[in-house]
Each structure stands twice: as structure tokens, then as C-alpha cells.
Amino acid sequence: xxxxxxxxxxxxxxxxxxxxxxxxxxxxxxxxxxxxxxxxxxxxxxxxxxxxxxxxxxxxxxxxxxxxxxxxxxxxxxxxxxxxxxxxxxxxxxxxxxxxxxxxxxxxxxxxxxxxxxxxxxxxxxxxxxxxxxxxxxx
Amino acid sequence: xxxxxxxxxxxxxxxxxxxxxxxxxxxxxxxxxxxxxxxxxxxxxxxxxxxxxxxxxxxxxxxxxxxxxxxxxxxxxxxxxxxxxxxxxxxxxxxxxxxxxxxxxxxxxxxxxxxxxxxxxxxxxxxxxxxxxxxxxxx
Amino acid sequence: xxxxxxxxxxxxxxxxxxxxxxxxxxxxxxxxxxxxxxxxxxxxxxxxxxxxxxxxxxxxxxxxxxxxxxxxxxxxxxxxxxxxxxxxxxxxxxxxxxxxxxxxxxxxxxxxxxxxxxxxxxxxxxxxxxxxxxxxxxx
Numbered sequence: 001x002x003x004x005x006x007x008x009x010x011x012x013x014x015x016x017x018x019x020x021x022x023x024x025x026x027x028x029x030x031x032x033x034x035x036x037x038x039x040x041x042x043x044x045x046x047x048x049x050x051x052x053x054x055x056x057x058x059x060x061x062x063x064x065x066x067x068x069x070x071x072x073x074x075x076x077x078x079x080x081x082x083x084x085x086x087x088x089x090x091x092x093x094x095x096x097x098x099x100x101x102x103x104x105x106x107x108x109x110x111x112x113x114x115x116x117x118x119x120x121x122x123x124x125x126x127x128x129x130x131x132x133x134x135x136x137x138x139x
Numbered sequence: 140x141x142x143x144x145x146x147x148x149x150x151x152x153x154x155x156x157x158x159x160x161x162x163x164x165x166x167x168x169x170x171x172x173x174x175x176x177x178x179x180x181x182x183x184x185x186x187x188x189x190x191x192x193x194x195x196x197x198x199x200x201x202x203x204x205x206x207x208x209x210x211x212x213x214x215x216x217x218x219x220x221x222x223x224x225x226x227x228x229x230x231x232x233x234x235x236x237x238x239x240x241x242x243x244x245x246x247x248x249x250x251x252x253x254x255x256x257x258x259x260x261x262x263x264x265x266x267x268x269x270x271x272x273x274x275x276x277x278x
Numbered sequence: 279x280x281x282x283x284x285x286x287x288x289x290x291x292x293x294x295x296x297x298x299x300x301x302x303x304x305x306x307x308x309x310x311x312x313x314x315x316x317x318x319x320x321x322x323x324x325x326x327x328x329x330x331x332x333x334x335x336x337x338x339x340x341x342x343x344x345x346x347x348x349x350x351x352x353x354x355x356x357x358x359x360x361x362x363x364x365x366x367x368x369x370x371x372x373x374x375x376x377x378x379x380x381x382x383x384x385x386x387x388x389x390x391x392x393x394x395x396x397x398x399x400x401x402x403x404x405x406x407x408x409x410x411x412x413x414x415x416x417x
Binding site (some may be wrong): 210236241242243255276 | 321361369378379
Binding site (some may be wrong): 044081095131 | 314321340341348376377378383395416417
């Protein structure tokens with residue numbers, strides 16, 4: 001069994017933003033030399049997500065508005081978590097909706113994707129460097 | 140290490156519907172010959188989900204109503220995504236709540252399940268053929 | 279390829295509660311002898327979750343309040359599922375928000391975590407014993 005570990009560094013300037021990281025994950029799969037296996041991609045931070053959906057600008061805008069409705073940033077007093085001195089209580093909630101991780105099949109050396117699947121990093125408390133883990137196992 | 144890849148084709152006539160796919164996944168596990176490993180089951184389309192819950196008719200009806208509350212289909216103008224000519228903006232949101240994939244343990248050649256766990260395909264933009272990927276690795 | 283299977287038994291007295299199970303999962307990783315691989319941790323029951331977030335008391339309180347807003351327990355008549363004689367319709371919904379499972383990378387014999395990642399069991403229909411599965415594969 002082969003294994004591979006890589007990290008991507010994200011540094012998105014906005015509080016909430018999305019970035020397509022499919023190319024970087026594909027590069028990791030190539031580097032791994034794995035032909036048949038599984039690829040785990042997860043946010044290493046608890047106010048960020050990794051998820052799979054469509055790379056369409058309007059949709060990403062819709063997600064941002066919807067997440068703000070489901071877990072508003074303001075007022076900060078809405079979240080007990082913010083009594084710790086943080087103001088990111090909302091980000092911990094948005095991350096739960098969008099998810100921490102994806103697991104993608106690798107078949108014949110490539111991400112085994114449907115026609116529109118793209119991997120996104122979702123940032124909900126931006127303005128600083130955060131990491132995404134790519135772990136691959138297989139043969 | 141062994142690996143197995145299979146696809147299930149779904150074609151649910153309703154816009155939103157659920158289908159129990161546990162039997163098909165069990166069949167894939169048998170075909171794989173894997174005794175100890177992991178089984179990934181994921182929607183290959185971004186307006187559909189794969190999730191695990193109870194096969195109880197009332198519950199599935201509750202999910203449909205709840206998802207419609209959290210991400211209503213109408214009015215189409217609610218979603219910027221629909222400016223692309225689509226009317227499935229809501230489906231991309233419902234899918235995020237219910238999830239893209241499940242990873243299930245395989246132990247002694249079987250899905251290692253609790254007493255009520257059943258695998259479902261969740262369709263949120265039906266009326267056409269879509270695919271579910273089953274990828275299995277192990278020994 | 280090595281594999282390992284373990285179960286954790288949870289018995290939380292409250293209807294809704296969270297418990298940090300990171301230590302127990304770390305112990306399973308040590309027992310497995312796996313140095314490079316993947317660790318699946320999933321609730322074996324469909325009214326409970328396993329998720330990763332911050333071990334901060336205020337945040338866990340925020341989650342409980344937010345989940346109660348998104349899927350209220352009362353009135354029981356809100357859920358068709360409760361016509362079966364259950365009163366846990368809400369729990370099946372809360373579990374979908376928080377998720378069934380996490381998949382964590384194992385690197386150099388340890389859970390490959392960011393600085394604040396902790397694994398939680400989320401109970402939404404407590405007062406009885408439930409199980410969490412830990413399945414590990416790798417080398």
C-alpha cells in the first residue's frame with residue numbers, strides 16, 4: 001500500500017470566501033503515484049470547510065447568503081463562544097453545514113468524478129493562513 | 140490491497156425523492172471480495188446526496204418538508220445560480236445539508252452497520268439519470 | 279494492509295449532549311499499529327453524530343441551541359416520524375446537520391490533526407447505550 005501526505009496553504013482575505021482547489025488535489029494524486037485508492041481532503045481548521053459542488057459564481061454567492069441566514073455573524077452576542085474573546089462563533093456553525101472533509105475515489109490514477117464535481121475550500125473566518133490536508137492511500 | 144469500482148444508475152421521476160440503495164451496495168461489497176476495508180458511496184452529481192439514516196416513510200417525508208423549508212425551490216429568483224438558466228439552485232443547497240457521500244467500514248466481508256443504518260440516495264433535481272459511485276478498498 | 283475495528287459505548291443521560299472522544303480514538307490508533315492510513319469514526323445509531331470541532335464549552339452550548347432552532351423537539355406532532363410511537367423525529371434531523379462520521383488521516387502513527395481539531399460524539403436522543411465504530415486501515 002502506498003500513502004501520500006500533502007498540505008495546501010490557504011490565505012483568503014475576506015471573512016467568508018470560497019476557492020476551487022481541484023487542481024492542487026489533482027497534482028497531489030499525480031505525486032502520490034496511487035492508481036486505485038482513496039483521497040481524503042480536509043480542512044485542518046475548525047472554522048473552514050472542504051466540500052464538493054459546482055464552480056459557478058452565482059451558486060457560491062447563494063451559499064454565502066444562505067449560510068449567513070442560517071448562522072449570522074452579527075450580533076457577536078448571539079454566540080456564547082464569542083465570550084472567549086473570539087468573534088467567529090458563526091464560522092464554527094457554517095463549517096458544520098458545509099462539512100469538514102471529502103473522500104474521493106481514485107481510479108486509474110485520477111480523481112473519479114462526475115461531470116461537474118469540483119473541490120472547494122470554504123473559509124468562514126478568513127484573513128490568516130490556514131491549512132488543508134490531502135492524504136492518499138492505495139496502490 | 141484489493142479495489143473495486145461500481146456505478147449505480149438512479150432515475151427518480153420526482154424533483155425530490157429518496158431511495159434505499161443498501162442492497163445494491165451490499166452486492167458491490169460481495170463482488171469486491173474485500174473482507175476488511177472501507178466502502179465509499181458518493182453521488183457523482185452535485186444536486187444529489189448519499190446519506191445514512193432510517194428507512195421509515197414518515198421520516199423521509201419529514202426530511203423533504205424540512206429541506207424545502209431550509210432551501211425553498213420557489214421563487215426561482217431566490218438563487219443567483221438560476222440566472223444561468225437552471226431552476227435547481229435549491230437542489231445544490233439541499234445536497235449540502237444531507238451530504239455528498241458516506242464511508243462505511245467493511246468487516247468480515249460485510250457492511251459494518253448499527254441496527255438501523257440504511258444507505259439512501261437523495262435526489263433534489265430529478266427526472267433524469269444520475270450516477271452513484273461505489274469504491275471499495277481493502278484486503 | 280493492516281485493519282483494526284473497535285467500538286466505543288456511549289450512554290449520555292441528557293436528550294442532547296456532546297462528548298469529546300478524541301482520547302479513545304487515539305487509543306484505537308495506537309492499538310491498530312497503523313503508521314500511515316485512514317481512520318473512520320462513525321455513529322452506529324441514526325439519532326447521533328460524530329463530528330470534529332473545538333472543545334469549547336460555550337460553542338457546544340451554541341450548537342445545542344442552534345440545532346434546536348433548526349429542528350425543534352417539540353411539538354412532537356411536527357414530525358410524521360413520531361406517529362410510529364417515537365418522539366425523536368428531531369434527532370434524525372439534528373444528526374444530518376452535524377454528520378454521521380469523520381475520516382481522519384493517520385500519519386506516523388498519529389491522528390493527523392490541525393491545532394484545534396477534536397472528535398466529538400453528538401447525542402440527540404440520549405438516555406440509553408449507543409455505539410461508535412472506529413475502523414482503521416493502513417500499513
